[in-house]
Amino acid sequence: MNPSTALATVLVDELVRRGVRHAVLCPGSRSAPLAYALQEAERAGRLTLHVRVDERSAGFLALGLAKLTRVPAVVVTTSGTAVANLHPAVLEAHHGVVPMVVLTADRPVELRGTGANQTTVQPGIFGDAIRWSVDADAPRRTTGEVARWRQVAADAVRHATGATGATGVGEPGPVHVNVQLRDPLVPTDDEPWPEPIDERPSEPTEPTEPTEHTEAVVAAAGSATTIDVSREPARTVVLVGDLPEPGQFEAAVRWATARGWPVLAEPFGTHPRRDVIPHGPLVLSDPRWLDSHAPQRVIAVGRLTLSRPVAALLRRPGVRVEAVGAHAWIVSRPDVQQVHPISVFDAPVEEVHGGGGTAPRDEVWSEAWRAAGERLAAALAEDEPPWNSGAAVAEAVLAGLPVGATLFLGSSNTARDVDLSGPRRGELRVVASRGLAGIDGCVSTASGLALADSSPTYALMGDLTFLHDSNGLLVGPLEPRPDLTVVVTNDDGGGIFTLLEPGEPARARDFERLFGTPTGVDLAALCAAHDVRHEQVLTRDQLVDALAERPSGLRVLEVRVDRGGHRDLHDQLRQRAAAALQA
Structure with missing residues (x-):
């Protein structure tokens, strides 16, 4: 077995053992060892392989495969501009908190800067939009290589899923594994590899099932700082935007409604939404109504990106804005007075954060918000928009x-x-x-x-x-x-x-x-x-x-x-x- 084939075989094997179930492959010569390894893994029933000829579309296919499962998909390309075409998907995965493993084939390091065909500097090409990266040296026929390659794959999955840090749960997102490969790039009848190619690490490596991983992320999030609601403004509105982890939307709405606060939400997440005020952006669009029902505080949960009335409420003078993000980067904003990491998604609805006090509420004011949404829904239901819209x-x-x-x-x-x-x-x-x-x-x-x-x-x-x-x-x-x-x-x-x-x-x-x-x-x-x-x-x-x-x-x-x-x-x-x- 030649070195490139050995490296590709071990990387794919360990990625699968760490839970990867889907891989997207773009055709190329330099990435051929990885292509053969992925094909063999699919033949063995260990993963599903998807082949695409456009790297940009391939990157987004991998993003879609991982978006709800929360299990990283792998996207594989050859060297050169093929790698650059993944950048839009990597950026979306970064900002959208989607786990993804970008596995790019590369020429050996000595060819960089020499004008060699399809060769550029691939390490660092995605800048700060990745959670972790490695530039793996071209393999050589020496012992110790298998353990090193397996560690690369294990680290890639660990960082992509956010299984890092003291709590074991961090921010999921894209990682970049750049692999230098030398000829021959196709399987050959070389002498046997100097160490067992299927040698396993000593630590447990059973793959994490998607539901177990999702539950672990949501549960561990509760260890973050919580919001003390016992001394907060009574007139509080909760705005819920896009959230990456399944189950977070429902938990956030339960947390808010248990405290009697009106909830407005962007359409992302689960439906129906009996506890969410319908037509939220339109409720906020009438300045006269909003002036007479203005909140003292707004809690913004997740990414709010759709509505100008929502953005205007967050900038409204005299309103205290607090942000609750699914991950720390979401709430690093200069326009909020307080920042809270994920803290509302796993608490029992009957439990009040901050020592068991009662969340302050203005019931008459809150009911006015809910009644406004009901009136608006009834009025708009009477007259459907024209079909050509x-x-x-x-x-x-x-x-x-x-x-x-x-x-x-x-x-x-x-x-x-x-x-x-x-x-x-x-x-x-x-x-x-x-x-x-x-x-x-x-x-x-x-x-x-x-x-x-x-x-x-x-x-x-x-x-x-x-x-x-x-x-x-x-x-x-x-x-x-x-x-x-x-x-x-x-x-x-x-x-x-x-x-x-x-x-x-x-x-x-x-x-x-x-x-x-x-x-x-x-x-x-x-x-x-x-x-x-x-x-x-x-x-x-x-x-x-x-x-x-x-x-x-x-x-x-x-x-x-x-x-x-x-x-x-x-x-x-x-x-x-x-x-x-x-x-």
């Missing part, structure tokens, strides 16, 4: 999804349309890439969710988000295909900008080319080129009926809407909200 598509998707579905939301308008929609009655989990909230890799991330889970999986995104990752549709005939239905709200361009300052009527002269950016792409033809089912949806009932069909393979449902009506529709929503709140 993203808001109507979002309402139809929420109504049509089967019980127990998973819905991935693209960035930009679709996430905001769902945020403004009425409450979902059936069981649903909503997921999005809100680490950096970019439109990168959304088709691939949704595909990863579908491949990692048996629940019916859907995605809702705009046409630019869809086109930005159209290579996510490129799944070869030999690969496992995700069972995923993608609903594309096609307004032929950047509809989000119609709601922002560039979309103001006074700036119409320059809008279309600089921000509207129409593409005119024939989505049906694009899907046909990838052998993906496409259906043009013309009515709400047609969309609801199509969503009732359980996803089988890739399918795209295209709904065309009018981008020009976005701004007026949102203005009308705010006006109706103000009228309902003042009633």
Whole structure:
């Protein structure tokens, strides 16, 4: 066995033994030893291998595979620009707290800086966006190598899952293992390796099951500093944003409602939400109502990235803002008065942090918030948005999804349309890439969710988000295909900008080319080129009926809407909200 084959075999073996169950491989020459090792592991039934020809899409596929399972997926590339193409996914994994192992093949160190083909300085290429990295020297035929390689793989999984520090639980995220490989890069009939290739470390190495890891992360989080609520302002509002660990959303809402505080939440996490005030951004959008019901304190839980009214509340003069993040980096913000690490997610709902006192509350004031949400929901339910709008598509998707579905939301308008929609009655989990909230890799991330889970999986995104990752549709005939239905709200361009300052009527002269950016792409033809089912949806009932069909393979449902009506529709929503709140 030659050195490169030996190294790849040991690395893959130890990654699997440490719990890895999915790997995404991009073809390349320098990474060939890793490709052969992954193929053998799949043949043995030890992991599932996914091959993709686009490294950027591959990185987001790995992110999607790990996002809900919380078990790191491995993405493997060859050297050079292939590595750089992973950077967007690495950044999202970093900010979104998603475990991922980036395994990149490299030329030997002596070729760096010499102009050698496909050679750059790969160590450090991802900067501070990784939890841990190693530049593994090219292997040589010496003893002691197997133990060293196994330690590299073990450390990679440990840091990716956040199993570090004094408590054994830190911040999950991406890690980078850069491996120098010399020729020969394919298996050869060399002399036997000088030590047993399957030699195991002495410590226990049984892989951690996904549910056990998730429970360990949530449970250990409770050891952090807690919030003393016994001496705090009575008029407290809790805002819940995106949270990385399954179960955190429900626990945060239980913690807040047990104390009688009104809760507003972004759409990410589980549904239905009986204890969350519906149409939260619209409740906050009426300055007259908010002035007469202003909170003394706001507790911000997780990442809040969607709504300008929410951001304005966090900046409101005289309001004390405290942040509760799932991990320390989330709450390192200059605009908050106090910072609390994760502390509310594992406490029994009947227990009050801070010595067993009673959380202060203004029951009349809290009830006014809840009543406002109920009035608003009733008023908006009387008049559905026009069908040629993203808001109507979002309402139809929420109504049509089967019980127990998973819905991935693209960035930009679709996430905001769902945020403004009425409450979902059936069981649903909503997921999005809100680490950096970019439109990168959304088709691939949704595909990863579908491949990692048996629940019916859907995605809702705009046409630019869809086109930005159209290579996510490129799944070869030999690969496992995700069972995923993608609903594309096609307004032929950047509809989000119609709601922002560039979309103001006074700036119409320059809008279309600089921000509207129409593409005119024939989505049906694009899907046909990838052998993906496409259906043009013309009515709400047609969309609801199509969503009732359980996803089988890739399918795209295209709904065309009018981008020009976005701004007026949102203005009308705010006006109706103000009228309902003042009633």
